Amino acid sequence: MKVQLFDTCATWTATGSSTARNAQPGSLAETVKFIFQNENFAVVDKPHGSLTVPSRMGDQEHRPCLGLQLQNELGKRVWPVHRLDFEVSGIVLFALTAEAHRAASIWFENHSIRKVYEAWSSSISPSTPTPPLDARQHWKSCLVRGKKRSFEADYGKPAETFATATESMTRFGQNVTVWRLEPITGRSHQLRYELRKHDQPIVGDTLYGSPVTLTEHPDTIALRAIELRLPDEARLNWRLPPEFSVAGLAATLI
Numbered sequence: 001m002k003v004q005l006f007d008t009c010a011t012w013t014a015t016g017s018s019t020a021r022n023a024q025p026g027s028l029a030e031t032v033k034f035i036f037q038n039e040n041f042a043v044v045d046k047p048h049g050s051l052t053v054p055s056r057m058g059d060q061e062h063r064p065c066l067g068l069q070l071q072n073e074l075g076k077r078v079w080p081v082h083r084l085d086f087e088v089s090g091i092v093l094f095a096l097t098a099e100a101h102r103a104a105s106i107w108f109e110n111h112s113i114r115k116v117y118e119a120w121s122s123s124i125s126p127s128t129p130t131p132p133l134d135a136r137q138h139w140k141s142c143l144v145r146g147k148k149r150s151f152e153a154d155y156g157k158p159a160e161t162f163a164t165a166t167e168s169m170t171r172f173g174q175n176v177t178v179w180r181l182e183p184i185t186g187r188s189h190q191l192r193y194e195l196r197k198h199d200q201p202i203v204g205d206t207l208y209g210s211p212v213t214l215t216e217h218p219d220t221i222a223l224r225a226i227e228l229r230l231p232d233e234a235r236l237n238w239r240l241p242p243e244f245s246v247a248g249l250a251a252t253l254i
Helices: 066-072 098-109 190-197 232-238
Strands: 002-005 011-013 033-038 041-046 089-095 114-121 138-147 151-154 155-172 174-183 225-228 244-247
Touching: 033 244, 041 066, 041 151, 066 225, 089 098, 098 232, 114 190, 138 190, 174 190
Parallel strands: 089 225
Antiparallel strands: 002 011, 033 041, 041 089, 114 174, 114 225, 138 151, 138 155, 155 174, 225 244
16 A cells, blocks of 8 residues: 655655655654654654654655654544744654544644744854743744745745743853743744844854854754643644643753
């Protein structure tokens, strides 16, 4: 039986023992790390260095894909509700039916779902003062996604983030600030751009100017989705818990 994922051309034989065509054997964990699963949804912990869904490169794509691995393990089609960048880890919600996908997509469109990320940043300039701790900041920008990076322009889409610096520490030979980030919108590279804009690029995010390269953690930036809070409808109609959480960056980078 041939199964098609996410309405793309990526296909494979759903036999339980086959390997997804676009996935690299051994490049992901042997099994998906499930946080929760019922008949309608699967919530998983995505590792750094993996695609959430297949790219447009088809057979030329050699990066591992979590969505393909998940679909291969379950032996049936899955629907992505949202995505994390290749270099980012953490909580991802997949729907297991078309009806569940429609419902969850509306939650995201209506901003009924609250996402929380942990980030580690290191300033580009030694003269940049350490951000004040425990001060909740409200960041707004108008973002446009370019070929590689997002940038700010008057014609961009509104992006809104609440950001709180929670800790200062020393890691990777640098002064590092720990952030709790709550994006209200979900623009491409929103958190990566905002931290760079405030002279606090995410550790390992050389695309946005980080002076730190995570040589022991390739294809990784210090950004992790650690909480996902769902609306009441998810609990009442879809038998989902009110929220999900995972361990922070220290569990994956140290």
